[in-house]
Amino acid sequence: MSSPAPQKLAHAIRFLALDAIEHAGDGHPGAPLGCAEITTALFTRHLKFHAADPMWFDRDRFVLSNGHGSMLIYALLHLTGYEHISLDQIRTFRRLGSHCAGHPEYDPASGIEVTTGPLGQGIANAAGMAVAEAFLRNWLGEDMVNHRTYALVGDGCLQEGVGQEIIALAGHLRLGHLTFLWDDNRMTDDGGITIAQSEDMCARFRIAGWHVQDVDGHDVAAVDAALSLAALDPRPSMIACRTMIGRGLPRLQGQRGAHGGRVFAEDLIAARESLDWPYPAFTIPDDVLSVWRAAGRRGLPAYEAWHARLAALSPERRRLLDRLREGRLPEGWEKPLRNWRRDIAPAKAQGGINSSADIVEILATTIPELVSGAPDLEGPTQHKRHLTSFSATDQGGRYVHYGVREHAMGSMVNGMAAHGGVVPLGVTYLAFSDYERPALRMAALMGLPSLFVFSHDSIGIGRNGPTHQPVEIVASLRAMPNMLVFRPADAVEAAECWEAALSNRSGPSTLVFSRQVLPPVREDGTGENRAARGAYVLAEASSRRRATILATGSEVALALAARQMLEAEGIPTAVVSMPCWELFERQEPAYRDQVIDRTTVRVAVEAAVRQGWERWIGEDGGFVGMSSFGASGPEADLFAHFGITPERVAGEVRRRL
Amino acid sequence: MSSPAPQKLAHAIRFLALDAIEHAGDGHPGAPLGCAEITTALFTRHLKFHAADPMWFDRDRFVLSNGHGSMLIYALLHLTGYEHISLDQIRTFRRLGSHCAGHPEYDPASGIEVTTGPLGQGIANAAGMAVAEAFLRNWLGEDMVNHRTYALVGDGCLQEGVGQEIIALAGHLRLGHLTFLWDDNRMTDDGGITIAQSEDMCARFRIAGWHVQDVDGHDVAAVDAALSLAALDPRPSMIACRTMIGRGLPRLQGQRGAHGGRVFAEDLIAARESLDWPYPAFTIPDDVLSVWRAAGRRGLPAYEAWHARLAALSPERRRLLDRLREGRLPEGWEKPLRNWRRDIAPAKAQGGINSSADIVEILATTIPELVSGAPDLEGPTQHKRHLTSFSATDQGGRYVHYGVREHAMGSMVNGMAAHGGVVPLGVTYLAFSDYERPALRMAALMGLPSLFVFSHDSIGIGRNGPTHQPVEIVASLRAMPNMLVFRPADAVEAAECWEAALSNRSGPSTLVFSRQVLPPVREDGTGENRAARGAYVLAEASSRRRATILATGSEVALALAARQMLEAEGIPTAVVSMPCWELFERQEPAYRDQVIDRTTVRVAVEAAVRQGWERWIGEDGGFVGMSSFGASGPEADLFAHFGITPERVAGEVRRRL
Known part of the structure; x- marks a missing residue:
């Protein structure tokens, strides 16, 4: 029996998506149908993963940045054999409690690396993952860390400011293990892309230092070849995949309405006819399914080889690897911090942010996976100190100069946290937290232990005036569910709050510091963390x-x-x-x-x-x-x-x- | 007596800035010193204004987007003779109550068109001003409206996502009366620009459809010529002005520290010596001042000609012009809205956003200066209806397709409001208001009557899930000072809230609507606006x-x-x-x-x-x-x-x- 054509593999995605969307009564058919071939090429020939162990540390990461096309990822996860994404789950698409939510919700044990929905966040997370991977690869060696991050990207992600920040920064940092697959369907919700965009997006990536290719997104072999080439290039790669939105849905394909239009039973009949797919709803023929399931096991040799290398590590390195992949902080990490609280802090009359800088300097020594950074505010926030820069030429550095790009910073911090193995923190002025707020929200929603540090927290900054003086911002942060907001009173409290923040592993912590000097209010830094x-x-x-x-x-x-x-x-x-x-x-x-x-x-x-x-x-x-x-x-x-x-x-x- | 060299005019800016910064004890010398020649060229040879009447409706707008360089604009306003910016005011730079605040604060009667500080906002405001100008020019004719918008731009503004959104959108919309003067000093707070940026910024503008030039920013004649060329081109123009940060301050010029470094008395002595400026502090020699003051009167013929044309208008057109420039809504604008509230609303069971759409359709008829728009959500929000698109080929349109660029939308709405003559509103989902929040804050801080409409306001949106479900957002909006936040219960309340929002002229109004159907709770839409x-x-x-x-x-x-x-x-x-x-x-x-x-x-x-x-x-x-x-x-x-x-x-x- 001959293996089914790649087209047929792609159709399996299409019909799982269509059946689920029709069954649910709504959904977004455009992307799953338009990107079926792209992701077939990626998942059957390139993505390094092992469906039986979704949490494998050295897996490639896949981010569906155009998250409205959620049925695409559920179809892929089901077809490749992720246990949690059964056919029953797909049948409950968009119902309360289903793994198959309206937009993908962070659930790495089910193969969903990150929550996507607000556009641009996904690709920014992906860039953060690529930073985490590059840093860990440099530190731990390619034997243990050597994977790629792929993101499927829609036009909206690239129009958003955060997306533009990421294009500039990922190119600048030469994140060579990062690949974007752009669903170049030339159609937006309001109409043809030319309604709001005239720039040459490929040129935009090229001037930012990306490797750029341009392929027929419905040609599995072409996408496959482009992915091979992307992997060979030291630059981040963008593959523009020319597609037709909603391809395979005769009434809607290529139309504005395909994005989120309602799909009816008649549409399914027409689609089945036009694509020669005679199988009943939610039914994947055995020959097709077995190829997909084989793709889900394709990574097994790499998986086993990696575990063999892991087993061969020295006990010390093995403990380190296990600790990092489990997200545990080093044994006794609190000790130097508590010593500082006891011995130094009670006499420290200094700006709140300076106390935080002193503390992070200590933490950076005790926690070697701590990665700091700020958007062009190294001087006034001082959260670099002896850390070296993460750069195009030194990806072992632990401080990212983000440029004046707060939103990119916040979302990349989330991407690093979602990747795991690093403890990421981003620092800026509190007045600019609004620029970063969409990322704060996503961290809280995903329950990621992202660390957000803010300085210059009130009118206490003085003469730079109201643009730089937060007034409403602490309240707006406290309104966020699942986020801890700290505002310490002095150096002792700063140390206590930092310890509490690092202990909070199920959501982000936000630490808010003054610029002006805080006189000590606690004379004694010993004992309980009050x-x-x-x-x-x-x-x-x-x-x-x-x-x-x-x-x-x-x-x-x-x-x-x-x-x-x-x-x-x-x-x-x-x-x-x-x-x-x-x-x-x-x-x-x-x-x-x-x-x-x-x-x-x-x-x-x-x-x-x-x-x-x-x-x-x-x-x-x-x-x-x-x-x-x-x-x-x-x-x-x-x-x-x-x-x-x-x-x-x-x-x-x-x-x- | 020969006229002083342009260089000397620029030095007048430098020393006013340096004296004020030294006197204040802190400030940001880098930009005023680096951009002295650029703005000399602009203010003495191109900018259309009349210092004696800062509010002249047809003046060119100037935005200092790199607002930290605030002494630059205060120096320019003083030199050209703006009454409010006396030498005494400059002596109180950064003191409580001074017109010369740490960052420029919205004060058009003093020549400050917009508050700047958070980077990127200023250029986005400028793009909004250019939209307002283009729209009014198309509507009212070039006789009455024909001016340009200039923004001085730093690297930070261009790194920010909102800046990137604006580059793309202004090029797409072909805002030909918009000119950016880029202070290309290749220096950021963290160090040389290459620490966080490698892209060719001129190329980035070119692919977005801008006219791009590249000049020596310390050569007044070169900047002058480039400005002339910019005015002739139908595209928006970007003039990359190669400069040295802090030029004229021997200890700091060209250095990272020039951005916001402390300036001491010795520095002033050294600067005076190196630039051959023998005059005491806060002293401008008469020959220099008289050239500057003449520049401040340079626009008088145009100003008088404009007023002559105004006087010659038909009474009806004159009333319209006066109404628009005074920011008054048309007489009786509430009437059709109240009729709808009385006759239609009590029986309207529909989505909250649909009521808003019905209302805005009415308002768009009664208020011809209303300009609507959304970031790729025309379909689900319906705030376009019979309005035509504002586009590269029809700048008389009243609906802006912003693309998926919420932040640009919010800041452009503010720019339109600050320009005056239009009633701008921007619509998106409430979950995406975080992307726009920095603009909301600036509207509240400036007291601009911007209108922000949000749909999909709660879990009531259902199956698209938590990314799209606001939970914390209404609280975070209510935390904002000087902003009205409305959440109407049904169609009658929607009409009442819209009336209240439009009546609020001293700050922004935010209107929050459900996607789901709201059953009528008010049976009677007559009488008092409850x-x-x-x-x-x-x-x-x-x-x-x-x-x-x-x-x-x-x-x-x-x-x-x-x-x-x-x-x-x-x-x-x-x-x-x-x-x-x-x-x-x-x-x-x-x-x-x-x-x-x-x-x-x-x-x-x-x-x-x-x-x-x-x-x-x-x-x-x-x-x-x-x-x-x-x-x-x-x-x-x-x-x-x-x-x-x-x-x-x-x-x-x-x-x-």
């Missing part, structure tokens, strides 16, 4: 507490000053430091009640908007903070101008007694 | 109120269902609809107390996170909503799965009684 409880009584009232002042970050010192005034007047007042609301929320109610003490007058102070504080101070609590954007002027003038002063805090307490 | 009070009692309790259910948008209908259950059990319950928290916050306390009634049990329901609701329900109030991201599944399944149901709301009330 910040890890989210909030704690920093200074108890001298006798039965009548007032509680709640504060975070730079305003904790101010709260202590207010407390001193009140105590001098005979008003027993406690100060509660609240570096992380989310962790406090997780404490036992009894602990929370003791810290907050609702029977007392409560006033919160934070150089930011009030939103959310009522959760802790009640609707009648006092709040001292910002209700507008900031202004340009010296720090002290601004705090006075906006009334964020100990006097004002004390006044709010008095008014309520 | 939504304009922010919140109101939609259904009062049948007798003395014991419970209050607060809700917004799609959850208002659900609140009414819960009320019905409770009333049936004999619990007198009111439902409060809260379409706009910010407007409610502005009401008299007595009104607020009456609506909220703190003596009753309060429960809020919103398919979003709880953050901020304690402001209205107190810390013990009930909340029914989301505490995690969503999931992929049919809408009804999701509401049930996440427990956002009338039963649950009623249960929360009962539990508290």
